[in-house]
Amino acid sequence: MKKSSKELLLFLSVFIGLALSGCVGRLPGSARYPELDINEGKMIYARQVLVHYDAAGNTVPQYYEIWAVQGKSACRELDGDGREVRTFLDYGDRHIAYNSSTREAVKLKFNKVFILDYEALKKVYPVETVNEDQEYAGRNCSVHLLESDGGDDWLKIYCDSETGFVLFCDAPLFTLKTADFEILPEDPEKFSEPKDLDFQ
Numbered sequence: 238m239k240k241s242s243k244e245l246l247l248f249l250s251v252f253i254g255l256a257l258s259g260c261v262g263r264l265p266g267s268a269r270y271p272e273l274d275i276n277e278g279k280m281i282y283a284r285q286v287l288v289h290y291d292a293a294g295n296t297v298p299q300y301y302e303i304w305a306v307q308g309k310s311a312c313r314e315l316d317g318d319g320r321e322v323r324t325f326l327d328y329g330d331r332h333i334a335y336n337s338s339t340r341e342a343v344k345l346k347f348n349k350v351f352i353l354d355y356e357a358l359k360k361v362y363p364v365e366t367v368n369e370d371q372e373y374a375g376r377n378c379s380v381h382l383l384e385s386d387g388g389d390d391w392l393k394i395y396c397d398s399e400t401g402f403v404l405f406c407d408a409p410l411f412t413l414k415t416a417d418f419e420i421l422p423e424d425p426e427k428f429s430e431p432k433d434l435d436f437q
Contacts (some may be wrong), residue, residue, distance in 0.1 A: 242372040272356055273305065274400050279422065281305045281402055285350065289410065302377055304427040305352060305402075311427050312350040325349045331376065335434050342434035353403035353413065355396050358383055362392055373404050376413040 252428040275281060287299045300315040308329055314322040325334050327348040334349065335342035359365060362383035367377045375400040384391045395405040397418065 245385050275307055279424050281421050282419045282421050283415055285415050288412045306423055309428050311349040311363050342436045376418055
């Protein structure tokens with residue numbers, strides 16, 4: 238099937254981030270932070286896998302643990318055995334990546350914590366069909382089929398009904414799945430920058 242310019246834009250957005258070996262950044266037109274409904278003193282915790290494809294068409298999974306509150310987020314990228322590859326912190330105007338074992342760290346020019354933004358996706362894919370009162374990853378959610386004006390491009394996403402967090406996304410070039418999702422008391426330690434990091 239011939240890929241349109243919107244699908245190509247989505248592809249490039251995702252894979253530029255993947256090429257930089259970390260949690261990928263936002264999709265086209267998205268805000269710095271999605272409009273998530275998180276009560277003060279609470280945080281979102283999610284375990285997700287992003288499955289994309291290499292040049293030969295083989296599936297390539299990337300595993301993440303994500304913590305998010307309003308205005309800041311943290312992400313651990315994991316290998317297939319659950320070991321940390323690196324950790325990313327985002328404070329809105331400060332973005333860093335580091336390895337907990339080596340303590341090597343770098344300052345980044347943009348946020349690499351990958352959280353899909355439903356409102357931003359609707360701007361790119363304005364034709365929407367919604368199915369309420371569904372369930373995914375043990376959460377009540379709504380299912381949204383988002384299509385381009387011409388119907389050439391599409392995304393299917395599941396949004397958590399309580400917070401608006403995207404739990405699942407099925408797109409022609411990648412799939413995002415959630416293995417675990419919880420709303421927990423906020424743990425400031427999850428968003429704290431270690432004091433002994435060695436910035437390169």
